[in-house]
Amino acid sequence: MLANLPPNTVERLSLYRRRLLNFPFEEKPFIHSHQLAHLLKINPAHIRRDLMLMGFSGDVHKGYDIKKLIKKIGQTIDCKQIQKVAFVGVGDLGRAVAAYFNNADSRLKIAATFRLTEEPKTQYADVHCYNISKMKSIIRKEGIELIVLAVPPSFAKEISKTIISSGVKGILNFTSVHLEVPKHIYIEEYDMISKLEKLSYFTNK
């Protein structure tokens, strides 16, 4: 977290790391910008620029040292302490994301999931699943700071108020309801209805 990086660069750095972790770097410890670019289907200049913004240098002939690059990305974008996340109303999708973060190497941990239905006994991937009525107390007790929200629109406003008053720092909002949050909360909205209508528009030329 040295410089103040552009949002898109932060997102790409996360992608670079994930891709590199799946790369056989024990055998091939270096990678060129164009190779990584090819894997991600983006422009190589983009990669060189993003790494430059982190202050990371490669070897003009060997390319980038993958282990060092993975480490540098961690130092740049990862939080210093463990940061806890909760899923509210997130379905199947949550399982895979939880599995990714709840491995030993990540600073983000999925600490809880909340459901609207009556008290579920289930838990998955070591993550407890609570009824929504317990949300506020669990968020506070666990110190959860990030929320992924994907409940039906009729519940969104009410639940978001509870979330906001629980003192979280960031929300990914997947409901198609626009949420108003205080300025100290970082929010990103992904409205599937407008994304589908856009998809429809551009697939009809």
Add this chain to the structure above:
Amino acid sequence: MLANLPPNTVERLSLYRRRLLNFPFEEKPFIHSHQLAHLLKINPAHIRRDLMLMGFSGDVHKGYDIKKLIKKIGQTIDCKQIQKVAFVGVGDLGRAVAAYFNNADSRLKIAATFRLTEEPKTQYADVHCYNISKMKSIIRKEGIELIVLAVPPSFAKEISKTIISSGVKGILNFTSVHLEVPKHIYIEEYDMISKLEKLSYFTNK
């Protein structure tokens, strides 16, 4: 679909329409750019510019005629024929989206959902839920053109191949696996892992 609109404009037009449909336009038939902007927490110039790109004009004092605007947005971004959508592995989130589109007024219809688990008997909101093994034949039989994909990453590559070979036109990819698709397919990817890591970065200053 007159002009070739910028992607972000198409997305916002969809948002404008949804917000206006919830506005009491029978009592208040006109709205000013700054009023709609306030509802959506965006810049009023943005709205005026987007409407201008559609070739839609307002009254310099009364503002925009809401009914006419809703109609114009439909003529601009909606497909001419019904276009069918399928959800693959989408959970709770899908229900609300399906409910929205499967009303009489939308040209997009959620025609099917597919699950990885053994043949489910369920259906929701009049949408049939099939086992994934039926996917290719159903996509073809129903003429489904758009896919929302949200399966666990280990399944993503394989399932996407089937989807692509079924002849769809567009995919919203929520798996954290980057998909390579032929050029004639429009794809938009939303990688929740990198979005969460970005959220983490910006909530830690």
Add this chain to the structure above:
DNA sequence: TTTTTATTGTTAATTAATTCACAAATAAAA
């Protein structure tokens, strides 16, 4: 040695998205 080749790091150029700013228009107030 010298030449060729390939790649980084970075500035410059381009493209896209957003916001500013103001002329034109006209309803309402004076």
Add this chain to the structure above:
DNA sequence: TTTTATTTGTGAATTAATTAACAATAAAAA
């Protein structure tokens, strides 16, 4: 009537994101 106050429509300015271009470098080939 005349003035004041608003709001649209839009060109210009700004900001952000992406891509191109190339000097500097040094390994490998000649």
